[in-house]
Amino acid sequence: MTMPDPSTTQSAQLPWDPTVARGSPPDLTSTQALVTGAASGIGRACAVRLAEAGASVRLVDTDGPGVRGLAEAGYGRPHVQDLTDLDAAAELARGADIVVNNAGVQTVSPIEELPPERFSLMLRLMVEAPFRIVRAALPGMYENGWGRVVNISSVHGLRASAYKVAYVTAKHALEGLSKVTAVEGAPNGVTSNCVNPGYVRTPLVERQITEQARAHGIEPDQVVDRVLLARSPARRLVEPEEVAELVAYLCGPSASLINGTAVTIDGAWTAS
Numbered sequence: 001m002t003m004p005d006p007s008t009t010q011s012a013q014l015p016w017d018p019t020v021a022r023g024s025p026p027d028l029t030s031t032q033a034l035v036t037g038a039a040s041g042i043g044r045a046c047a048v049r050l051a052e053a054g055a056s057v058r059l060v061d062t063d064g065p066g067v068r069g070l071a072e073a074g075y076g077r078p079h080v081q082d083l084t085d086l087d088a089a090a091e092l093a094r095g096a097d098i099v100v101n102n103a104g105v106q107t108v109s110p111i112e113e114l115p116p117e118r119f120s121l122m123l124r125l126m127v128e129a130p131f132r133i134v135r136a137a138l139p140g141m142y143e144n145g146w147g148r149v150v151n152i153s154s155v156h157g158l159r160a161s162a163y164k165v166a167y168v169t170a171k172h173a174l175e176g177l178s179k180v181t182a183v184e185g186a187p188n189g190v191t192s193n194c195v196n197p198g199y200v201r202t203p204l205v206e207r208q209i210t211e212q213a214r215a216h217g218i219e220p221d222q223v224v225d226r227v228l229l230a231r232s233p234a235r236r237l238v239e240p241e242e243v244a245e246l247v248a249y250l251c252g253p254s255a256s257l258i259n260g261t262a263v264t265i266d267g268a269w270t271a272s
Contacts, residue, residue, distance in 0.1 A: 026053055026248060026249070026251060026252025026253060026254070027053065027054055027252075028050060028053040028054045028055040028098070028251060028252070029053075029054035029055075030054070031054070031055045031056070031097040031098055032055070032056050032058070032095055032096050032097050032098070033047075033050045033051075033055040033056065033057045033058065033076075033096065033097065033098035033099075033100065033251075034057075034058045034060065034092060034093055034096040034098065034099050034100065034133065034137070035047040035050065035057055035058065035059060035060065035076075035100040035102060036060045036061070036083060036100065036101055036102050036103035036129070036133070037060070037061055037102040037103030037104060037152075038057075038059040038060055038061050038066075038067055038070065038076075038102070039059070039061035039062075039063035039065075039066025039067050039070070040061075040063065040066055040202065040203050041200065041202030041203055041204060041240050042102055042152055042197070042200055042202060042240045042243050042244070043061070043100070043102040043103065043152075044066070044070065044240065045240035045241050045243060045244035046100050046102060046152075046243070046244045046247050046248075047059055047070060047075055047076055048070070048075050048244070049241075049244040049245065049247065049248045050098065050100075050247075050248060050251065051074070051075040051076055053248055053251075053252075055097075055098060055251075056076065056077070057075060057076030057077070058076060058077055058079055058092060058096065059071060059075070059076040059077060059078045059079060060079045060081055060083070060092055060103070061079075061080065061081075061103070062080065062081070062082050063080075064078070064080040067079065067080060068080075079092055083103055083125055083129040083133075084121065084124045084125050084129065086124070086128055086129060086132045087132075089129045089132050089133055090132040090133065090135065090136040091136070092133070093132075093133040093134070093136040093137040094136050094137065094140065095137075095140050096137045096140070096141075097140070097141060097144065097146065097147055097148070098147070098148045098149075098150070098251050099133055099134060099137050099147075099148070099149045099150070100150045100151075100152065100247060101129075101130040101133060101134070101149070101150070101151045101152060101174070102152040103125060103126070103129070104122075104125065104126045104152075104167075104170070104204065105121075105122060105125060105126075105204070106164070106167050106204055106207070106208055107122065107164075107166060107167070107211070108163045108164060108208055108211035108212055108214075108215050109163055109165075109211075109215070110162075110163055110215070111165045114165060114166060118166065119165070119166045119169075122166040122167065122170055123166065123169065123170050123173070125170075126167075126170035126171070126173075126174060127170050127173045127174060127177065130151060130174060130177060131177055134149055134177065134181055134192075137149075138181075138184075138185065138190065141185070141188065141189075141190045142185075142188040142190070144189075145188060145189040146189045146190070147185065147188075147189065147190035147191070148190070148191055148192075148250065148251040149178065149181055149185070149190065149191070149192035149193070150192075150193055150194075150195060150247050150250050150251065151174050151175075151177070151178045151192070151193070151194045151195070152194075152195055152197070152243070152247075153171050153174050153175055153178070153194035153195065153196045153262065154167075154171045154196055154197060155196055155197065155198050155264065155266050155269050155270050156168045156171045157171035157172055157174060157175045157194060157196055157262065158175075158196060158262060158264070158270055159270055162215075163212075163215045174194065175194055175262060178192045178193060178194045178260070178262075179192070179260050182259045182260030182261075183260060185259075186259055186260075189256075191250070191255065191256065191258065191259040192259065192260065193250050193255075193258060193259065193260065193261050193262070193263060194261070194262040194263065195243060195246055195247060195250070195263050195265065196262050196263060196264045196265065196266065196270075197238045197243050197264075197265050197266060198232055198237075198238050198264075198265070198266030198267055198269040199228040199229065199232075199237050199238065200237060200238040200239070200240055200243060201237040201238070201239055201240065202240060205228070205237070208223075208228075209223045209224070212227050212228075224237075231269045231272050232266070232267045232268070232269045232272070233267060233268045233269075233271075233272055234267025234268060234269075235267075236267065238265060238266070238267070242265060243265060246263060246265055250263070
């Protein structure tokens, strides 16, 4: 299903184009950045933004054509890797100054119908892999006296929704990992924060529509307004580039004391 046009999910036209970077990027020249799930959506936008800021980006995804296409466009080096291979995930992170833990999957299902192996896989990808990546990257960050860990969490790292037990559990766990990393890393010049978007215009969200329709007993065309944007006063999806702009800021010098936080970008979703 094609995602709806922004004009159909917001009360007024935006006065600016959210897909165009607004601020001056921080200078990340000479840094090594690792972005997981880099082939599309939020990960792709983050990889592009960090590369534009001067970082040398390791583009990690199972989607080979996606990361190779980004590399050919000059946005980093491709690494085609399944992060549920935890040893391989750790190796990719060694020497990284910036880590963006973004890779994730979603399954919409009542608890009693969710296969236990699916629950385990999702936690392996979205909790264990970030732990192994951070664990491998921290020694180099400590040696340099500087590092940035940005974990792409979700509003579901702060609030729960029905039919998303594995995703909500994983994101809540990621919040804990991020906070402990912040506490331990602060004396060594390392910050760790979560970015918590609402529903973002990504393939991950697009793939949910049929599952959400089935779980809620509504038509697919009703999912965006009745489910995805039901709590959002802004009444529109977040754009990946908006998330990437926040990630880039958190990686820059102005954010050196923003540490151990969960920064929402959700159009007041969690406030409503």
